[in-house]
Amino acid sequence: MADAELYFITAALYLLLAARVWVAQRADAGHSETHVGKGGLSRLLVLGALIVHAAVLHRALFSEANLDLSLGHSLSLIAWVTVAMYWIVSFRYRMGVLQPLVLALAAGMVLSPLVLPADKQVPYSGLLAFKVHFVVSLMAYGLFAIAALHAILMGVMEQRLHSHDKRLSRLGVLPSLVAMDSLLFQMILVGFLLLTATLASGVFFSEALFGKPLPFNHKVVFSFISWLIYAGLLAGRQLWGVRGRRAARWTLAGFVMLLVAYVGSKFVLEIILHRG
Numbered sequence: 558m559a560d561a562e563l564y565f566i567t568a569a570l571y572l573l574l575a576a577r578v579w580v581a582q583r584a585d586a587g588h589s590e591t592h593v594g595k596g597g598l599s600r601l602l603v604l605g606a607l608i609v610h611a612a613v614l615h616r617a618l619f620s621e622a623n624l625d626l627s628l629g630h631s632l633s634l635i636a637w638v639t640v641a642m643y644w645i646v647s648f649r650y651r652m653g654v655l656q657p658l659v660l661a662l663a664a665g666m667v668l669s670p671l672v673l674p675a676d677k678q679v680p681y682s683g684l685l686a687f688k689v690h691f692v693v694s695l696m697a698y699g700l701f702a703i704a705a706l707h708a709i710l711m712g713v714m715e716q717r718l719h720s721h722d723k724r725l726s727r728l729g730v731l732p733s734l735v736a737m738d739s740l741l742f743q744m745i746l747v748g749f750l751l752l753t754a755t756l757a758s759g760v761f762f763s764e765a766l767f768g769k770p771l772p773f774n775h776k777v778v779f780s781f782i783s784w785l786i787y788a789g790l791l792a793g794r795q796l797w798g799v800r801g802r803r804a805a806r807w808t809l810a811g812f813v814m815l816l817v818a819y820v821g822s823k824f825v826l827e828i829i830l831h832r833g
Contacts, residue, residue, distance in 0.1 A: 563613045564671055568664040570606040571640075575660035577602075582654065599656070603644050606660075610637050610667065617670060629670030631819070636666035638699035646703065650740055655706055662706075690758040697751035698815065704744040705812040708805035711737050715802060738800050742791070745808060749787045752815075756780060779818035786811035 578599055614634055618624055626634075643659045714734060759777075790807045793799035799807075 561671055563616070564668055567606070567610045567613050568667045570609060571660045571664035571667065574599075574602055574606055575657040575664065578660070579657040582657070600644060600647060603640065603660070607637065607641055607644065610640075613667075627670070627673065629673035632666045632669040632673070634695065635698050635702070636663040638695045639663065639702040642696065642699035643703050646744070655703070655710060658706055659703065684762070686758065686762040690755065690762045693751055693758055694755040697748055697755050698819070700744055700748040700751060701812050701815060704741060704748060705809055707737065707741050707744065708808040711741065712802055712805045734801075738804065741804065741808065742794055745787055746791060749784070749791060752784055752787065756784060776818050779814045783811045783814035783818065786814060
């Protein structure tokens with residue numbers, strides 16, 4: 558495991574960035590030109606934090622011959638991918654209050670290796686099939702994590718608009734609900750394609766490693782449930798124009814299934830059952 562100081566430094570960087578962006582958004586509320594003008598500096602600072610976090614992850618995950626994918630390191634890695642996916646999406650869309658929220662959550666997840674069991678070596682991490690499966694699955698997790706946060710924000714905005722809550726302005730400059738709804742489904746579509754590729758690559762990875770198809774266990778079951786939820790949501794969008802709170806609820810349901818499939822299974826095995 559990397560030195561504890563490096564974890565705290567990385568978490569502090571994310572927290573400072575979250576505070577900076579939040580203060581800037583509050584100050585620039587109602588002045589979208591100013592907010593957009595500062596986007597370049599914010600993205601540069603986030604990139605710097607990502608580089609530091611990547612260095613910490615590399616030192617922790619590759620300290621031995623094989624990849625260490627214990628629960629704590631997995632959470633930290635998911636946090637890095639989520640911030641990285643946000644950073645890429647932010648070039649095209651203004652994410653508003655999502656930026657400090659993502660950064661603050663990442664700060665907490667960076668510290669998870671310090672309090673959760675570590676040293677779970679994956680003996681087959683050198684296989685190409687595993688590397689492809691691993692990278693694609695992380696991209697899917699990161700994108701669906703942002704979509705879930707986006708869905709929560711949409712629900713809050715819609716509720717406050719219906720109740721004429723003036724505190725909505727505290728969220729800073731945000732796109733319209735129509736634009737946010739469109740962005741949500743774009744993220745879900747890309748995430749769904751990545752999740753489909755994850756499940757497909759998992760089948761090939763299982764064949765290459767064990768000589769048999771993907772095992773039928775709780776991780777696979779919940780992953781397929783998530784896939785079905787997102788497939789149904791995309792179909793509902795095309796056939797019945799599903800949007801708003803209903804779309805947000807199903808987006809969150811699909812992400813919860815993903816969490817149960819991966820993080821939940823690792824928590825049960827490593828924390829409760831003390832198994833690798």
